Amino acid sequence: MKLQETIQLTEIYKNEEEFSADLANTLDALKVGKFEDAETEARVGTKRADIVAVGEDGTLVVENQFGNADYDHWGRLEAYARLKEADVAVLVAEDFEELMVVTCNLRNEDSSIDWYLIQAQANIHEELSFHHVARPAIDIQTEKKPDIEYSEFWSTIREGKFGELFTGKPVPLSNEGWISKAIRNIGVTLFITNQKCYIQLYFQGENPFERRDKVMELFPESDYPHKYNDSPKQIRVQFPILEKGKNDRDDWDEIREELVTKGTDIYNKINESGL
16 A cells, blocks of 8 residues: 655665665565575675575565665666576665666566566655565566577476576576576586587686685596686686587487586585685
């Protein structure tokens, strides 16, 4: 129900961090799915997202702000959501311009992420309410929009046939070349091209070169053939798997099993090391 008398959020909260902390404790009020284990100021690369949470409906990323939503926060939300492989992405603000609403609706037409714009309002008793301004065209509990084409190659991996670590939502054809799992600012990414497949590690956050060197001590060349594949903006290590790829359809199950088995092994070694 729409509140009759409203006040600005700045009359309740000293800063947006306080607002984030309050939101993190009341995620159910957003009505975007079942999430818990909320972390505020969650590190994403060299930046920090306002809220990241996980739960029955996957991973949630939230950006929130006072006043009118701006494109700086909207852009940050997109970057954080994609880096965290979010299932749901939410921008919370007190008002939204029409163009942003249109943009959000367009994103929901061809994205595997559920995008929400949610208006936050407070009454004179400092009680909050939340209203969906833009949201997916179908309920989050139902199957994804049928007009989106999904990758056939990744489907059985996402369904868990080859292991649980890389399960998740279907992969749109627009992102068919890879899937990823992050751990402490290290991305463990499974790649497939037409002719080959490989695993690549991405190192983000503080001191990436130093962290890479420590992590790679876990993977001696004799047991884990690899090569450094840095770019001007990314610190990367590549582990070749097979000289087979999407063109080798008869070998897809072999490729899937090799990718998931090796990717899970690499992920678990990093996880168990605590690095």
